[in-house]
Amino acid sequence: MPKKPLAPNRPPRTQGQKIEALGHFAYEVWMTAEALAALKVDREPLDRASANAFIESGIIHARNLTEFLLCKSRREDSLVPEDFTTSWVPGPAAAVQRLRSNYRAMHAYVAHLSWERVDRTLGRPQVIEILEATLDVAFTWRDHLGTAASDLRLSSPFAETMDRSDQIRNGPNITGVVSTTTTSTISSWRIGQLRSSKDDA
Numbered sequence: 488m489p490k491k492p493l494a495p496n497r498p499p500r501t502q503g504q505k506i507e508a509l510g511h512f513a514y515e516v517w518m519t520a521e522a523l524a525a526l527k528v529d530r531e532p533l534d535r536a537s538a539n540a541f542i543e544s545g546i547i548h549a550r551n552l553t554e555f556l557l558c559k560s561r562r563e564d565s566l567v568p569e570d571f572t573t574s575w576v577p578g579p580a581a582a583v584q585r586l587r588s589n590y591r592a593m594h595a596y597v598a599h600l601s602w603e604r605v606d607r608t609l610g611r612p613q614v615i616e617i618l619e620a621t622l623d624v625a626f627t628w629r630d631h632l633g634t635a636a637s638d639l640r641l642s643s644p645f646a647e648t649m650d651r652s653d654q655i656r657n658g659p660n661i662t663g664v665v666s667t668t669t670t671s672t673i674s675s676w677r678i679g680q681l682r683s684s685k686d687d688a
Contacts, residue, residue, distance in 0.1 A: 493561050493569065500570055506642040508566055512555065513648035516625045518548040520652040523618040526611060542614050543597045549621040550593040553586045556624045568628075572635040575628065582623035589617050622656055 500508070522545030525533065533541065554560045557577055558567060568575040577583045595603040609617070629649050632640035640646065 493567065495563075497563055502638075505571055505639060506645070508570065509639060509642060509645040510648070512552075512566070512625075513645045513652070515548045515552050516622065517648050517652045517655075519545055519552065519618055519621055519625070520655040522548065523615065523622065524655050526615050526618070538611060542609070542611060545614060545618045546593050546597050546609065549586075549618055550590075550598075552621050552625055553590055553593065556621075556628055557583065557586060557590070559590065571632065571639055574635050575631055577624055578627050579623055582620035582627075585616060585620040586624065589613075593617065619656075622652075626653060 522541045525541045526538065526545065555566055555568065561567060589609075591603065592607050592609055595601045595607075596609050626649070629640065
């Protein structure tokens, strides 16, 4: 599937801007991993409201990542892979196909009151599959940066947050703090805060 053309007159970005932008990408990955871990947990079944909150949060962050990773948004102010490297090919293929086939549903499920949302619901098992596919492609992007732009791959907070997110999706609950030097409103990202606060109660 050919990419949409980029918006004209996109300004070049500095190295510092790229590093800060990757911090925002890593935040989306972290939130997706947290939602996935919460939805997959068996020892503490979620009540309906909590499950819905994690489903909706996970879908929003997965949609944001899918827009970037599959080059869905090409507006002037959108982050696009070409801002960081010109050689990105989305993969793995099975995960990419799952995201492509569910992209419209992700777009309609949370952000809009639409008939498509009424006609096509996303159940918890399907959402888990979508979040897993999103993370598969996101970590392939991380690994691609390791080859195409290693200085960006190793930049902070991208590297630390991606590594911790990988631990969350592959292992038990991880609790810790990832600090960021970005100028965003989020200056400290607490990994596993919701689950650890429950354990401490």
